[in-house]
Amino acid sequence: MSQTSALVILIAAIFTNNILLTNFLGMCSFIACSRQIGTAVGLGTAVTFVMTMTTVLNYAIYHFVLMPHRLAHMTFIVFIAVIAAFVQFVEMFVERFSPRLYFALGIFLPLITVNCAILGASLFMIIRQYNFVQSVGFGFGAGLGWAVAILLMAGLRQKMRYSNIPEPFQGVPIAMVVTGVLAMAFMGFAGMVSIQ
Amino acid sequence: MNCLCMGIVFGEYLLSILSFGGLTVSLAAILIVAERLLVNYGTCKLDINAGQKPLEVPGGQTLLASLYASQIFIPSACGGKGSCGHCKITVTAGGGPVLPTETAYLSRKEMRSNVRLACQVKIREDIYVRIPEDMLNVRMFTSTLESIKDLTHDIKQIRLALNDPAEISHRPGQYVQVQAPSSDGPVFRAYSISSPTYESNVVELVVRLVPGGIGSTYLHNLQVGQAVSFTGPYGEFVLNDDPSVEIVCVGGGCGMAPMKNIIYTLYHRWPERSCWLFFGCRTVRDVFYLGQFQELAGKHSNFHVVYALSDKLGEDEDWDGETGFIHLAADKHLEPNVRRQAFLCGPPPMIEAVTRVLEEKGIGSQDIFYDEF
Structure with a gap:
């Protein structure tokens, strides 16, 4: 088990090992929802919350249910079920207490269920053998990292609306190119801290 | 040894299935409780x-x-x-x-x-x-199947005797929504009322069997005496009250129900009023109600019936009516620039072709009503 402190993991998950910009997970909603800063903030917050909570839940289920009964082969399907149920719960909660955010996120809130970054975070936690505190740090950091990435992207795309982009590159293509440039920029953080 | 091995493997499978089952059930239970607490708006x-x-x-x-x-x-x-x-x-x-x-x-x-x-x-x-x-006057009706009769190989005439409420008040051209059971709860399917408005204690429908269709399969398989529920009446068509306005009905396929209602209601009230019925079928075996309408035309000299077959006549088929698509028959028989109101019922290409013909004859689009299916 790695001995890195949870705080270091948190920082690393945002900058050096950004789940979106180094692992390219969660690209579909990243591209689809990064047109406006408001929506990006909403979705980023929701993803951060869901990611932190599901890492915690999945940590508990993995270590207290799956491992003792030698059910490690069930990890994927169990994690997906937990994530799906949790997103349903968050949807109900947001609908009740923040209808405005609910309507702003619209279809993308239930789509968090199939956001691969969420499942990815839970799986990295298992592969990298984090303990509980490290897992919380990683889940929260990975979520924040994803939120930071989509927020940067939304800002860039709002600016790009006024730039003269060649016609074949308008829309998704330029978004992909910009994502690549953004990922390269994040490589500058690589030497700072390292989690594999 | 082998046996023991298999037992262990089987045990593992069972444990996997049971633990996953248990997990989903508990997640579902949590969600149900959360729904009770959260989705409560008073x-x-x-x-x-x-x-x-x-x-x-x-x-x-x-x-x-x-x-x-x-x-x-x-x-x-x-x-x-x-x-x-x-x-x-x-x-x-x-x-x-x-x-x-x-x-x-x-x-x-x-x-x-x-x-x-x-x-x-x-x-x-x-x-x-x-x-x-209009929609506030829509009621839920319970009825009993009074009779079911084959009109052609795939079209049936279904008569429903009303129980509660015992009478329906509708305008010709309106429709009802029949409640049909399906694997995921009741669904509603719209059918025009073919019985005239003066028969207020029955609702008659003309239903073509659509292969795999929920509503038509249900209605075609009903037995006399079975209960049927429906809501109605719906539809915005209003028959012109001025007896000098000629009525033109054009239908195709099984789009007969609203026409039958309109025509019988019309001649019950205005025996001398002028009316044309154009009905398009594909072959001789698709023709229905022709005899009945010819008999009506015998009683009312201003009622004209034209049926047309669109497919080529078979060797053994006997037909002395029109042939070709129905809009051509309408084009041939109708005089231009007469004050008219038209009601069309049939497939979209037919509606489109007939609308064009009627507009050429000088009927404004505000006087052309249609049911597409």
Whole structure:
């Protein structure tokens, strides 16, 4: 088990090992929802919350249910079920207490269920053998990292609306190119801290 | 040894399945409890037509379900899944923003005038809606199948004797929505009323069997004496009251039901009124009601019946009527520039072709009504 402190993991998950910009997970909603800063903030917050909570839940289920009964082969399907149920719960909660955010996120809130970054975070936690505190740090950091990435992207795309982009590159293509440039920029953080 | 091995493997499978099953069940239980606690909006006010009919309904349900529970039957074919787009009503306040599930069914103009799909609007607060007067008069009817008769190889005439309410008051050209059971709850299917309006204690339908169709399969397999529920009447067609206006009915395939209703109602009230019926079939075996209409034409000299067959005649088939598509027959028989009202019922290409012919004959588009299917 790695001995890195949870705080270091948190920082690393945002900058050096950004789940979106180094692992390219969660690209579909990243591209689809990064047109406006408001929506990006909403979705980023929701993803951060869901990611932190599901890492915690999945940590508990993995270590207290799956491992003792030698059910490690069930990890994927169990994690997906937990994530799906949790997103349903968050949807109900947001609908009740923040209808405005609910309507702003619209279809993308239930789509968090199939956001691969969420499942990815839970799986990295298992592969990298984090303990509980490290897992919380990683889940929260990975979520924040994803939120930071989509927020940067939304800002860039709002600016790009006024730039003269060649016609074949308008829309998704330029978004992909910009994502690549953004990922390269994040490589500058690589030497700072390292989690594999 | 082998046996033991298999036992262990089997045990592992069983444990996997049981643990996953247990997990999903507990997750579902948590969600159900959360739903009870979170999706509880208390009682909301549902106001119809600015105070004409104020209702109190439990929040959290869809507008369509709440209206149904209050005996207001908005037309809906899919049962509230947002796939038919029939349940359009105007929500003036309290409906929230238009959802992505609705945009496919609403035009820009409808969105501007606050038209919504009632099945997608969830009641979260006091809500104000406008519903056409006609729709408030729609009732839920229970009836008994009185008779079922083959008209052609795939079309049946179904007569339903009304039980509760015992009478229906409708206009010719209106339709009902028959409730048919399906694997995921009751669905509604629209059928025009073919019995004339003066027969107020029955509703007669003309139903073509659509392979795999929920409504038509259900209706075709009914036995005499079985109970059938439906809501109605729906539809905006209003027959012109001026006896000097000629009525033109053009139908194709099984689009006969509304015409039969219109024609019999018409001659019951105005025996001398002028009326044309054009009906298009494919082959001789698709022809029905022809004898009955010819008999009516014998009694009323201003009633003209024209049937046309669109397919080539077979070797052994005998036919002395028109051939070719029905819009050509209409073009041939109708004099231009007569004051007319037209009702069309049939497949979209037929409607389009006939509309063109009628407009050439000088009928304004405001006097052409149609049921497409």
